[in-house]
Amino acid sequence: MLLAADSGQVTALCLLYLTAAFDTVDHDLLILRLERQFGIHGVALEWLRSYLQGRSFHVSYGGGSTSAMVHTVCSVPQGSVLGPRLFILYKADLAEVVKKYYVSIHAFADDTQLYRHCFRDEMATIVVRLERCLEEVSHWMFANRLKLIACRSTLPSLLIIASTNMFPAYVHHVSSGFANFDEFDDHWTMSP
DSSP: OHHHHHTTOEEEEEEEOEESGGGGOBHHHHHHHHHHTTOOOHHHHHHHHHHHTTOEEOOEETTTEEOOOEEOSBOOOTTSSHHHHHHHHHTTTHHHHHHTTTOEEEEETTEEEEEEEEOGGGHHHHHHHHHHHHHHHHHHHHHTTOEEOOSSSSSOOEEEEOOTTTHHHHHTTOOOSOOOOOOBOTTSOBOO
């Protein structure tokens, strides 16, 4: 982003937040993806299947009391080395969805950012492209049992990052569904 700003570009950035992302991973869909997309077969696939399926838990509390046993039908174990990696593989084809819109994606586990660098006169087009991309991402998330947390609208918020001398001219030019714009000054600090 700093290199883009140095070259006179602005960056449109969208942060995607998921609700209980690790808890909603569909085991059957994950196993299918591991097999078809990543070529995992045989003993390795069966080991992963046994790692995921048939898990249960209960909570111990008070003086030796325990809750009822709950059998999990979805989720990847949190706090494990495999959990974040399995989640990354689970949502790997999200990159193909985003790629169709010429939008860049940066992701690790359940943190995902969509962004696009462009020049100021391209912002209206880029914001519309990002909105369309976000609509398809939202549908993909729903189809894959992942839930986006919406911020102030039905879609996640969009942050436009640019130096102050470029930004004000853009804000009045675009009237998209994204209402909250945060400005940064030339030293990349937030202005009030």
